[in-house]
Amino acid sequence: MLGGLAKSIFGSSNDRYVKSLGKIVDSINAFEPTISALTDAELAAQTVKFRARLVQGATLDDLLPEAFATVREAAKRTLGQRHYDVQLIGGIVLHRGEIAEMRTGEGKTLVATAATYLNALEGKGVHVVTVNDYLARRDCDWMGQVYRFLGLTTGVIVPQLREDERREAYEADVTYATNNELGFDYLRDNMKYDRSQMVQRPFNFAIVDEVDSILIDEARTPLIISGPTDDKSELYLQVDTIVKQLVESDYEKDEKQRSITLTEEGTENIERLLETAGLLEGSNLYDFENTQVVHHVNQALRANKMFRRDIDYIVKDDKVVIIDEFTGRMMDGRRWSDGLHQAVEAKERVQIEPENQTLASITFQNYFRMYPKLSGMTGTAATEATEFYEIYKMNVVTIPTNVPVQRIDEEDEFYKNTQDKFRAIAKAIAEKALTGQPVLVGTVSIEKSEMLSEFLNEEGVKHAVLNARFHEQEAHIVAQAGRMGAVTIATNMAGRGTDIQLGGNLEFRIEDELKDVPEGADRDAAIERMRQEIAEEKARVLAAGGLFVLGTERHESRRIDNQLRGRSGRQGDPGLSRFYLSLDDDLLRIFGPDTLFSRMMNANMADGEAIGSKWLSKAIETAQKKVEARNYDIRKQVVEYDDVMNDQRKVIYEQRGDIMDADTVDDVVVDMRHETVNDIVGASCPPGTYPEQWDVETLKRRTAEVLNLDADIDAWLQEDAVDPEMIEERLSAAADDAVAKKIEAIDTADWHSIEKSILLQNLDHHWKEHLSTLDALRQVVHLRAYAQKTPINEYKAEAFALFERMLGNIREDVTQTIARVEFRMDAPPPLPDLPTLPDFITSYGAGESGGGVIGTDGLITTKLPPLAMREPDDMSGDPYAELGISRNAECPCGSGKRYKHCHGALA
Structure with missing residues (x-):
């Protein structure tokens, strides 16, 4: 009670800390008249002056007020955007190596420019980490205008870049990249044979966007670089056929732990089946000789009984593609490790790719802890503040909004079963569609999004579906989700990175509608007309109540729910959010207390009837806390x-x-x-x-x-x-x-x-x-x-x-x-530069959330030493034998023939 009284009088520790940063913001604002009076050339020359002061002994903190004022002015001139005071506070927090928690729509992308510019002045490089390639490219192009105006260089790291392109991007003052690419480049660098082949330079400072998604959600699985091993496709298919014959009494499934084990009866059953198939040594499944078979049986069990199509993965172009449980995106090229992906491929009867052997591995925790200074930003970090401090030694600072939040968060509605719930959702959406209020619907899986789509079709509601099947159009669909009468169904909104602007997004409308219109008076007139249309439409949407965010299910983590809610009510706009739940929801079915089920069922709820109570919401929050813990x-x-x-x-x-x-x-x-x-x-x-x-x-x-x-x-x-x-x-x-x-x-x-x-x-x-x-x-x-x-x-x-x-x-x-080793004095023919060794694979380990694998270019460039090394019994006459060249690769002697038909020909 006394604590609550003190907090009401003096504010929380977070409030007091944010208030203390106001003095620095006042110093930044004091520079604004002087900085605004500079010409473009004089403003750009500030960077040279700042760097000279650093050489003379000034610290980054000494430069902060003037440097932030410089960035703000550069953003006004290049982007037409001026940092709010709360955005400057966010920039100070990032510079200090802390996490800035800022609500959706508060402009985190712009916030990062202040801290990035200040720290890039040292010339040691700043990494801005994003969750996907689209955002890395977009932010580098968009915010890069500010840096380039001020004389800094920028680079972006995305898949499929050549080694020299990567090296050049890392040498830039500001480098945008995804967390995966950074981690894999680090591992690849430490497999090179020459320092000059490495692409990264020593770590300095990183700002992680969507820090909770990258350092919390994705940190359950390590990054792995691996190489192929022997093909065991036939064994996977045989074991899969056997496992499909098991009945429910043959195994025990624990959905909480995502584990599955054979019962005693199941063990005896599978021993008979394996023995008949000739896959069992002796008669006991758990004899030492059968270790490999046991492993395959366990993975086939998980694939068939635990992993669900269209929820954990989809089959596309005859390949099993993992679905990211946090973002709902397809994770093209990624693979579960330890034989699990092969087991799922056998289950779906698609081509089985060979297993891989680990060559290098690291977790995101240990990768990002190598940065001398690390900071992050997100809309939802407070619930994980303890973990951020314990693992990364980063404090979470909640930044107030620029304009008070107007969104209304209604209590959850609870239904008896999924069918009742989805009917109620479809009716609620149809009602909103009649008034013109835009609706954003959040689902937890592709299956649920498609089920809801069918209900909406029955109601005659026009809508767009955004999930892993249609991720190519996601930015365009999300950008227009705030238009009059728009209904958008999205599978997991975490990390989408695109603002939902009421009335529509001008930038995307120009891209969609005017892509074939050349520059000139006609295009300018069309853009001005669109701008007026958006302003008028926004006024109508505001009158209808703003964006209505509807959650079809509670997620395991409260953060994901808050991210979904945060899409509504940006920059003081009105908005509404509500979640619809049922007893069939995974969260309540797996993690909810038994009393919850009994009380709900005993209440004799009628079909289609909805209830809502604070007790129910509390029980759900308790279940979420269990999962988070x-x-x-x-x-x-x-x-x-x-x-x-x-x-x-x-x-x-x-x-x-x-x-x-x-x-x-x-x-x-x-x-x-x-x-x-x-x-x-x-x-x-x-x-x-x-x-x-x-x-x-x-x-x-x-x-x-x-x-x-x-x-x-x-x-x-x-x-x-x-x-x-x-x-x-x-x-x-x-x-x-x-x-x-x-x-x-x-x-x-x-x-x-x-x-x-x-x-x-x-x-x-x-x-x-x-x-x-x-x-x-x-x-x-x-x-x-x-x-x-x-x-x-x-x-x-x-x-x-x-x-x-x-x-x-x-x-x-x-x-x-x-x-x-022995040496021959007759040197081989001169070698051209050999390409990097191919066929290494980058992946996630098979953690709780699965993981994946991305095919990459090679890792190591080796050149033959001037004199060939030979073992005494190896005098075959092939000067390239020690390089381990693939027999189907081009022979390095320059003949143009395959290696197996040239120097690698068998005697």
Whole structure:
């Protein structure tokens, strides 16, 4: 009670913080008369002056008032838009590395220009992160006018760019990009063999648009780069056919956890079916030999019994395309990992693409935490403020609206079943359509949007459907959703990025209606006529009550509901929002308390009858909080496990960078060789033991295998002062001498290039295998909980042991390769620049929300060293054998033939 009284008198901590920023806004406004008086050339020259002041020791905070005033004036002259004071407050919040929560329609895109310009003055690059390619391109073109006017360079990162185009975009002062492209470029860069091939530069500052969507919703699944493995299409089809024969009593489904397991009866049933099909080794499904079959059965079960067509995915052009559960968009090219996507392809009987092996992986949490300064903006972040601070150390600041909100949020209406609910919705929409009030309807799936479309057709209501099937037209449909009498059905409105303006959107009308009209007086007159029509139509829409937002179902997260509501009532416009619910809704069916069902059913609601109560709304909010807490736990667990891998990833990537930057790696290679000798001797001649206890045969065999030496160890053992240290010193010296003699005739620069290549290739090979091992470990480590052990602690301990073993294997393999490699003095024909290696795949891991895969261009450009490396038994005469060139690729010798018909021809 006292807290509420204090808050009413002094305001919340958020209110006090926002009020304190008003002094800085006053300083910015004080510069406006001076800045407004500058000519265009003088205004553009401000950037040079600011940069000079930075060199002289000024800080960004010192420059902030004048720099913000400069951006505001540049926006007025280029865009015709002037930052409101609340937008300047948002810019200050972004500059300070915090999250600006601003309602829809408050102009977040313009807000970002102030903080972006100020931080770009340092010349270290600013990344503005958006949720899709359309917004990245749009914002770069649109807001780029401001930056270019002030003398800054801009770039945009979207799929299908060439390496040189990416590099140029990252070198710009301001770079717009999607979160996926940034993460994948980071992983790809750390698979390159030369620093000059990398496209990104050191991280500086990032502003994340729709920060809740990117850092919360999409953070449940890691980004993965993978390469193809063996084709197992036939096995998937066989297992799918068997799983389709199971009945409900054969498995238990937990929709809350999105998991499914075989019952005892189901296990016996599937064992018989697998045995008949010849897929079972022995008679027990869970024998070690059947591990792979069990994995395929589990994934086929999930695909058939848990994943639903037109909700989780659609089939388009004979391909399974994932639907993003947060935005309702098709995720073209993305694939679920761990064989799940193949299982769904088998279920739908479309072409099955091969599985992939992980080559590199990172979560969004660990990627974005690498930025020294990170900020974000969204319309809905307050409900996740705790998570933002705990994971990213970012505070959420709620920015007041420029004009008070006029929208009315009505209580939810509750119906007995889905049919009653949709009939009521269709009637409500028909009533609004008669008055001309525009309606935006939010659905949770394609299936529901198409069902509602049928009901509206029965009512004779003209409408537009926006879902994953029609996402190409989404910006145009959304932009005109505020026109008189418009009815728009949208599947998940998160991240649409297009304002719904009452009366219509002039920019999109020009694009749609005047695209074939050339510049000139006729076009200008048509634009002016459209502008007047929009103004008149807006007045009629305002009189009808503004935009009516109708939710057909509550989402798992309150944020998504708030995003939908926020589409109405922008900039002080009137508006209305209402949600329609039923007992059949997934949220209530899966997460609602049992008492909710019993009370509703006992109320003997008549068909078509609606009720609404604060108690009901409270129960629904409680269900949403449950889901949000569960999803937070999932994301937190993803971070905990990835933190373990992240520490190891940093070590490997730093080592790769050091190797690429070093002029020579002789000292590293020598140290590896000596440590390998130490390991070999230590294993066969343990300290504190007598010579007669040593495993001499193993010592001689390992010396020959790894060091390629025929050392006279038997003679050394006859000496009186023999001990492990003496043997180690002699083996090390002999190994050093052997390598020194081998490289005497080789040019020093060539040798350094070969050493680097050997080091990097071994590092990459073992890191890839290590990632695969950690994936497998993570799949099973939860079982340790049955032994009263904490899975994450067990994972940390075993991951560390595996990492230590990997480093030992790298040392040994590098030593063995250098010891056994031989060189030919006849250099191969000169090589053209080889293209980057193809067929790597970027993807999401299979988290709770699924994930995906995007086919990309290649990752690594390798050039043949001046002298070809050869193992003693590999004298095939093919100078390109070590490059691993695809047999169907063009031969690098320049003949124009396929490699398999040229230098790669089999003997």
